[in-house]
Amino acid sequence: MNELIQNGISNLNTPGILFFVLGFVAAVIRSEIKVPDSIVKILSIFLMMAIGFKGGFEISKNGFEGNLIYSIIISFLIGVITPTIVFFTLIKLLKGDVINSGAIAAHYGSVSVVTFITAITFLDRSGIKYDGFMVGMMALMESPAIFVSLLLVNLFKKTYSSETSFFDIGKEALFNGSIVLLFGSLLIGFITGTKGYELTSPFFVHPFQGVLTLFLLEMGMIAGKRIEEFTKVGLKLGLFALLFPIVNGIIGSSIAVMFGIGLGSATLFGVLAASSSYIAAPAAVRLALPEANPSYYITMSLAITFPFNIILGIPLYYSLTSMLQNIIGAL
Amino acid sequence: MNELIQNGISNLNTPGILFFVLGFVAAVIRSEIKVPDSIVKILSIFLMMAIGFKGGFEISKNGFEGNLIYSIIISFLIGVITPTIVFFTLIKLLKGDVINSGAIAAHYGSVSVVTFITAITFLDRSGIKYDGFMVGMMALMESPAIFVSLLLVNLFKKTYSSETSFFDIGKEALFNGSIVLLFGSLLIGFITGTKGYELTSPFFVHPFQGVLTLFLLEMGMIAGKRIEEFTKVGLKLGLFALLFPIVNGIIGSSIAVMFGIGLGSATLFGVLAASSSYIAAPAAVRLALPEANPSYYITMSLAITFPFNIILGIPLYYSLTSMLQNIIGAL
Amino acid sequence: MNELIQNGISNLNTPGILFFVLGFVAAVIRSEIKVPDSIVKILSIFLMMAIGFKGGFEISKNGFEGNLIYSIIISFLIGVITPTIVFFTLIKLLKGDVINSGAIAAHYGSVSVVTFITAITFLDRSGIKYDGFMVGMMALMESPAIFVSLLLVNLFKKTYSSETSFFDIGKEALFNGSIVLLFGSLLIGFITGTKGYELTSPFFVHPFQGVLTLFLLEMGMIAGKRIEEFTKVGLKLGLFALLFPIVNGIIGSSIAVMFGIGLGSATLFGVLAASSSYIAAPAAVRLALPEANPSYYITMSLAITFPFNIILGIPLYYSLTSMLQNIIGAL
Amino acid sequence: MKKLEIIIESVELSKVIKAIEKVGVRGYSLIKDISGMGKHGKSVSTSLVDVNEYNMLVIVDDEVKINQVIEKVKPIIKIYSGIMFLSDAEIISC
Amino acid sequence: MKKLEIIIESVELSKVIKAIEKVGVRGYSLIKDISGMGKHGKSVSTSLVDVNEYNMLVIVDDEVKINQVIEKVKPIIKIYSGIMFLSDAEIISC
Amino acid sequence: MKKLEIIIESVELSKVIKAIEKVGVRGYSLIKDISGMGKHGKSVSTSLVDVNEYNMLVIVDDEVKINQVIEKVKPIIKIYSGIMFLSDAEIISC
Numbered sequence A, B, C: 001m002n003e004l005i006q007n008g009i010s011n012l013n014t015p016g017i018l019f020f021v022l023g024f025v026a027a028v029i030r031s032e033i034k035v036p037d038s039i040v041k042i043l044s045i046f047l048m049m050a051i052g053f054k055g056g057f058e059i060s061k062n063g064f065e066g067n068l069i070y071s072i073i074i075s076f077l078i079g080v081i082t083p084t085i086v087f088f089t090l091i092k093l094l095k096g097d098v099i100n101s102g103a104i105a106a107h108y109g110s111v112s113v114v115t116f117i118t119a120i121t122f123l124d125r126s127g128i129k130y131d132g133f134m135v136g137m138m139a140l141m142e143s144p145a146i147f148v149s150l151l152l153v154n155l156f157k158k159t160y161s162s163e164t165s166f167f168d169i170g171k172e173a174l175f176n177g178s179i180v181l182l183f184g185s186l187l188i189g190f191i192t193g194t195k196g197y198e199l200t201s202p203f204f205v206h207p208f209q210g211v212l213t214l215f216l217l218e219m220g221m222i223a224g225k226r227i228e229e230f231t232k233v234g235l236k237l238g239l240f241a242l243l244f245p246i247v248n249g250i251i252g253s254s255i256a257v258m259f260g261i262g263l264g265s266a267t268l269f270g271v272l273a274a275s276s277s278y279i280a281a282p283a284a285v286r287l288a289l290p291e292a293n294p295s296y297y298i299t300m301s302l303a304i305t306f307p308f309n310i311i312l313g314i315p316l317y318y319s320l321t322s323m324l325q326n327i328i329g330a331l
Numbered sequence D, E, F: 001m002k003k004l005e006i007i008i009e010s011v012e013l014s015k016v017i018k019a020i021e022k023v024g025v026r027g028y029s030l031i032k033d034i035s036g037m038g039k040h041g042k043s044v045s046t047s048l049v050d051v052n053e054y055n056m057l058v059i060v061d062d063e064v065k066i067n068q069v070i071e072k073v074k075p076i077i078k079i080y081s082g083i084m085f086l087s088d089a090e091i092i093s094c
């Protein structure tokens, strides 16, 4: 417990988290720090390239130390189980509102790249190891939950007004830019190895934490602007967005621990399960479920769950995973 | 004198100043190097984050070596005295044109971030120390002069057509993005200390001079495009924009020296007093004084005073401050 | 031959080339990685500043080791000979279509900055020296071929519908942004020497390869989107775009070798001759030859010749230059 | 001749363009990066998500063609978000 | 129905939008990043300053509403810079 | 009064603006970064090249002035790419 608090404070006391808070506050007091859209987009591309590239390089250096097959299985399990639980919980909470339940399930089943990156930073700082291929697992986990959620909506709802076919959404989900970029960079990092790493690390590796800091400032502002819509979301969904990540995090970590995955990677599985998507899922859901309310899913994911996860969630999931390991190890 | 010339030449012979000149020349010969707006905006945010962060780190390392209380007083004194002098001088020069006198006074009373950064670079290169909290003083000096100028206009002009209330302008000025960003970064640099610094210095510190160089290229182009409007400004105001910074610089340095501030920080007070705003002031003045001519205040501040200050002004203010110290020290 | 294949593979096995391929594939499978326009523009400016600055610094360090006068002569020879040969070849191929032949000749006679940079990276990796002023030669070679091509069109075509005078195009070509930026940066790198270099190398030099990698990802996507227009270009011009660079490359290298230029710089002359413009030439040609088909010249230059050159061409031109040196040396 | 202005969310843009091209109009123009307010409230786009990002398509053509476009685009707008404005305009033939 | 196009400086944009919302129109669209020429000469904006950066607001609504908007916006434009265009247009109901 | 909308390629923009200024209109507005489809097919601009990047110029003025602008701009559009739309509109005087 003591350790948890200490980890929490040490996580808070990093430039990234503090700049996120600064951005949030700036947006709330309507102080205009106008970060151009194009910058947010390129920083997001940079972070994915860099994280993928570094993961690939680490695999090339250390080989597949952890259990890749198990990890792939875990990824799919989380991608099926978490959106399903979210869906049925929300059906209860929203009194049978299938569409919005499915829309939100797609977001909480999918993952957030920046939450993952912040978790990696936390692990690096704490000196805890994790598998280089975890970035690949993240890419794997982006789409399945979206499919599962749409399927659930289809099962429970007869009238379905979208003009977009499942096929179109499938294509979009599989060849989604972020998936291609993450896997591509992973592969390139793996292929070019140490030589490639040395050539480009002054761009992809050294300034990475600083770039993340700038990105989090912007994320803070985006979240802070969204928070005004909190009233539209309402208390029920607001609390859901705050608390359900913990449920998902425990599910993710537990599955990973049961498969014997190490502390670092299992923590990351917890973080991925707990994280919610705010790029891939909204785009797909807007197309497939036009009647769903974007104010719900975007605000919950971006303005509540994301801040919670990066500020308090990550150290929490780490402590929980460590506890789970002790419990399951003792069995 | 010899030293002044040498300093001037050494200041000229830096990539930043030379790229500024290149940008200026490129704009004048209408050679299109199109730097996108979004880049100018993000570089400006980067420079403020970085300079604030570094200032905060230095305070965390060295403590408040200089006299913080005195420095705050000096900041306010400069923020009241310089716009007032500018206002009454211009009232004479412009034959009672209260509106434009007030508009221009707001600009010359307020400060320029990039001029400050260029001065810091100059001091660093020359090995002269200054207080880490000076970046906070710059943030403090952004708004007061704008208020003082609007107040002066209000006092001397009965009909006042703006629909924007003083309250609105006050809010805008206090929660201005740059002020929040500068103070926030300062605080974060202070809180995260050496750890935060080491994590992010490959992004915020190492490439800083290079980023400044790119930014100055763009500033050169902006200034070069503006210079076409020189004819609208006229010789009288043109000369004012060229010479009055020296008056303000002497005022700023003198006050600082009289309070016993060291050479580095006193030079920076001179530079801040001499510098004129081209972001915060234009936005506030456009709202509060709609009849004022933007061609006057923007062209003077951006295309005349700014180039003068960074090319010739900074070494000049340094020499003057050093002289003032000798004179006042001898008293 | 063995060495050629090895060089080719080692060239392929770099992050830059692999990210180019990734971008290309992503575009072809319509996976949207949206790189904002403004980023492409600023990266292009960055690369020109950095390459110019570094060239200037190297001259300041090593002096004019190679033969500058000869190099200038070679630049102009290539700028006259290659567009002329392209023009007459195309006149044959396109059955007398003077306009489109001239338009394409302007592109293949002019040069590509990124191809040049990729070649430099190749030489650096292989430890082969070249002259610092070669970046200046590149800047010199941008415009002459455009003039020569327009002149040829004028000679062979009486009706000429453009409203844009030769004078206008001349001004545009001489004061073209990229020429001013390249020469300006070269000059600044030369003037500020080691001091300037040390100050700004964490921005201009260390991350250079990484930035190039990001830029090539984007170039890959641009090329991949263009390739759809391949059908408009047709097989004849498609093959021309693939094969004629080799002809031009041999011409460029041969001339350089005959003037006694060293292996590195002679390879670069070959690369410059083989490369085709996709920024300066399209803009000038669109103005001067409005009836020419942009689908031809842009697709050929950007989507066929550029990828060929950076992936296979550069190691090929290097091997050819080395062979030519042996042959001519033996004479 | 008629001018039709279609305001449509980014996620639906390619679908609308395909519909227009199927009708076979003389041409269309696209203005990106529109925001605004309508039946669905104020558009609150963020640079991270495409949702709530609008575009304006402008088409000037014969009334018949424009009517065909309207019929094609109506159902898309009905399900999603957006609006269409119709007015008179002439193409200046050069 | 009427279409009103308002061209207004960025610094005044939020004020105009508030005025429009007070009137209670069906909707409006915003096109950012306009430049141009008018009574105040050529707009010379720089990426550093918001001054002289224009926007176009488009509103299609009943004539009564549009007239109310016009009356609200007139004094703002009078003091600052900008212009309004009025024309006929119909909303296609979906 | 008349509203003229000119869609023109970036490379030709400065020429058209000069022509408009020569006529001496009250004002004009410029919307950048337009894409679309027309007689020359779909515009395929890349961020690297200006070619195929369009702009919309909007001018509201008296019919006489607008006709003068049309005559000046016609030959430019004829040689290059672009189109003009003419419609009715009023300037709201403030």
Ligand SMILES: Nc1ncnc2c1ncn2[C@@H]1O[C@H](COP(=O)(O)O)[C@@H](O)[C@H]1O
Binding pocket: D007, D034, D035, D036, D037, D038, D039, D040, D041, D042, D043, D054, D080, D081, D082, D083, E026, E027, E028, E029, E030, E058, E059, E060, E061
């Ligand atoms: N009456 C209107 N006038 C102008 N733009 C409108 C109007 N109604 C809707 N819009 C635009 O269409 C978008 C979507 O409208 P809606 O689907 O009704 O929320 C809004 O965000 C506005 O940009």
Ligand SMILES: Nc1ncnc2c1ncn2[C@@H]1O[C@H](COP(=O)(O)O)[C@@H](O)[C@H]1O
Binding pocket: E007, E034, E035, E036, E037, E038, E039, E040, E041, E042, E043, E054, E080, E081, E082, E083, F026, F027, F028, F029, F030, F058, F059, F060, F061
């Ligand atoms: N007659 C006009 N036609 C089109 N746009 C205009 C016209 N007059 C003014 N504008 C636009 O409104 C802005 C401000 O106009 P003004 O306040 O008259 O200088 C100009 O920069 C133009 O963008």
Ligand SMILES: Nc1ncnc2c1ncn2[C@@H]1O[C@H](COP(=O)(O)O)[C@@H](O)[C@H]1O
Binding pocket: D026, D027, D028, D029, D030, D058, D059, D060, D061, F007, F034, F035, F036, F037, F038, F039, F040, F041, F042, F043, F054, F080, F081, F082, F083
């Ligand atoms: N009928 C039309 N309606 C709207 N925009 C058009 C139309 N025709 C052409 N355009 C615009 O004008 C550009 C150039 O047209 P064109 O020169 O005919 O290829 C196109 O890319 C469109 O943006």
Ligand code: NA
Binding pocket: A082, A107, A108, A109, A110, A111, A112, A248, A272, A273, A274, A275, A276, A277
């Ligand atoms: Na999740």
Ligand code: NA
Binding pocket: B082, B107, B108, B109, B110, B111, B248, B272, B273, B274, B275, B276, B277
């Ligand atoms: Na000042």
Ligand code: NA
Binding pocket: C082, C107, C108, C109, C110, C111, C248, C272, C273, C274, C275, C276, C277
């Ligand atoms: Na060439």
